[in-house]
Amino acid sequence: MSQTHASHLSIDQQGAVLTLTLNRPESLNSLTAVLVADLLRALDDAAAQPDVRCVVFTGAGRAFCAGQDLKDPAVVSDGPTPKDLGAVVGSNYKPLVLRLRSMPVPTLAAVNGVAAGAGASLALTCDMVVARRSAAFIQAFSAIGLIPDSGATWLLPRLVGRARALGLAMLGDKLSAEEAQRIGLIWACVDDDAFDAQVGVLAQRLASLPTKVLVRTRQLLDQGLTSPLEQALDAEAAAQRELGFAADYVEGLAAFAQKRAPRFTDR
Template structure:
C-alpha cells in the first residue's frame, strides 16, 4: 500500500510510523486508519520496536470532522476502521511506543494510550474532547482510561473534557514518561533502541500476560505466567542473558 497519510522509516531495528497530516494536526480519516492498520500488520523485516508519533506540532487531533463518510455512520466507522486499527496496535508482534509530541485529542489520545508505552513531551497534552461535540469517548478510551487512572479520574476527564497536561498524565500513571521538550527526541530514540536490542520474545510474553491480566483471576494468571516463563526459559535469549550475566558483559539478544 502506498502511504499518503503516514510516513514510515526504519533504522537499527526501530520502525518509525509518523502520522503525516500536519495541516490538520494529524486528524484521523479513513485513509490514515487503513494505512496505520496495514503498516502495523506488515512491518519491515528486522523490526524490533515501533515508534508512533505525529508530524508537526501535534500527535493527533482525533477524528477528522470534515470526513463526511465517517460522520455519516459513526458506529460502522468505529467497527470497520477504528477497531482493526486499535487491534493492530495491540497485536503488533513488537513493542509499540507512542511518542506524543503535542496535543493528543479524542480518538488521537486513545490511539496513543493503546500503545505499550507512552512517552510525551512536556508541552504535549491529552484531552477526551468528545463531549465538546456531544459524543461519547470511543477508540478504546472507556476501556483504557479507568484501568490507567481509575474510575474517578477517568469520569472527570471524560465528562468535563478538560485538558490533561503531559506532566499531570505522568503523575497520574496515565503515561510512562514526560520529557522536557529539548530532550524528547533523544529520549524516545534511546528508549526505542533499548527495546530494539532487548529480548523480543520476552517482551511479547510480557505483553500477552498484561493483556490477559485484566480478565484473569489470580489462578489463571499464575498458570499463564508459568507457561510463558517455561517458554522463555527454553529460549536462546535466556541462555544468552545468563551467559552475559556470568561473563559480566552486556547481553546480545537475537530477538527470536
Template sequence: MTFKTIALDIEAGVARLTLNRPDKLNSFTTEMHAELRTALNSIQNDPSVRVLVLTGAGRAFSAGQDLGDECMQAQEGRMPDIGNVIEQFYKPLVMQLANLRVPTLAAVNGIAAGAGMSVALACDLVIATRSASFLQAFTRIGLMPDTGSTWFLPQRVGMARAMGLAMLADKLPAETAAEWGLIWQCVDDAAFASTVATTAERLAKAPTKALVRTRQSMQASLSHSLEQQLSLEASYIRELGWSPDYAEGVSAFAAKREPQFGGK
C-alpha cells in the same frame, strides 16, 4: 512504500511511523486508516523490526477523527453510522497495535485528543513532551469516549479521574498525565527526541518475545483470577525458557557481559 498521510522509516530495528497531516493536526481519515493498516502489516511481517515508535508530524500527535472526512458525512439526508466507523477503522487499528509482535512506543509531541489520545494509550509505553497535552474531547460534540478509552482510562488512573476526564473534557497537561500514571514519562521538549531515541534503542535491543509476552500477561490479568494468572505466567515462562534469548541472557550473566538479544 510511498504514503500520502503517514511516513514510515525503518533503521537499526526501529520502525518510526509518523502521522503526517500536520496542517490538519494529524487527524484521522479513511485514507490514513488504510495506510496505517498497510504500514502495520509491513512491520508485523518484517523480522528486522524490533520496536515501533508512533508519533506525529508538526505541533500535534493527533487531534482525533477528521470530522470533514467522507466517512463522517451525511448520506442521502441521513446521519452517518459512526459506530460503523469505530468497527471498520478504529477497532482494527487498536487491535493491530495491541497484537503487534514487537513493543510499541507512542512519542506524543503535542496535543493528543479524542481518538488520537486513545491510539497513544493503545501503545505499550507513552513518552510526551512537557508542552504536550491529552484531551478526551468526545462530550464536546455530544459523543462518549471510544477507540478503547473507556478501557484504558479506568485501568490507568482509576474510576474517579477517568470519569472526570471523560465527562468534563478538560485538557490534561502531560506532566499531570505522568504524575497520575496515565503515561510512562513526561520530558522537557528539548530532551524529547533524544529520550525517545534512547528508549527505542533500548527496546530494540531487548528480548522482543519476552516484552510482548509481558504485555499479553498484563492485559490478561485484568480478567484473570490469581490462580489463572499464575498458570499463564508458567506457560509463558516455559516458552521463553526454551528461547535463544534466554540462553543468551544466562550466558551473558555468567560471563558478566551485556547480552546480545536477537529477539528470538
C-alpha cells in the same frame, strides 16, 4: 529505509526501530479513513518484518493527533441521514486498536503535541507513552455529543481508575503531559528540548531487549487485570516454560556469566 505515502503517513526505519509519523500537520494530524487504513497496513507490514524490533508512533508538526477528521467523507453525510458512526468505529478504529495491542514487538507512542479524541486513544494503546512537556491529552468526545471510543472506555479506568476516567471522559478537560505522568496515564513527560533524544534512546533500548519477553509481559499484564490469581500464576508458569527453552534465555544467562551485554535475537 524511508517512505512517504500519499495518505500522509511517513515511514522510516533506522536499524531495528521503525517510526510511523502521521504527516498532516496542517490538520493537526487528524485521521481520515484512508490514513487509518494505511496505518493499519504499515503496522501489519512491520509485524511481518523480522528485522523490526520496536515501532515508534508519532506525529509531524505541533500535534500528535487531533483524532478523527470531522471533514472526512467517511463521517460527513452527503444527505439528510447522518453517517453511521458505529460502522466507522467498527471498520476503521477497532482493527487499528487491536493491531496495536497485538503487535509482536513493543510499541512506543512519542506524543509530540496535543493528542485528542481517537488520537489520545491510539497513543494510550501503545505499550509505552512518552510526551513532550508542552503536550496535552484531551478526551474530546462529550463536547460534540459522543462517547469516548477507539478503546478509551477500556483503557482509561485501567490506567487511572474509575473516578479519574469518568472525570476525563465526561468533562473533556485538557490534561497536561506532566499531570498525565503524575496520575499514571503515561510513562514519562520529557522536556521539549530533550524529547527527540530520549525517545530515540528508549526506542533503541526496547529494540535491544528480548522482544518475545516484552510481548509476553504485555499479554500477561492485560490478562491479569481480569484473571483470578491462580489463573495468572498458571499463565506465568506457561510463559516461563516457553521462554525457558528459547535462545534469548540461553543468551541472557551466558551474557550474565560473561559480564557482557546480551545480544537478543528471538522475536
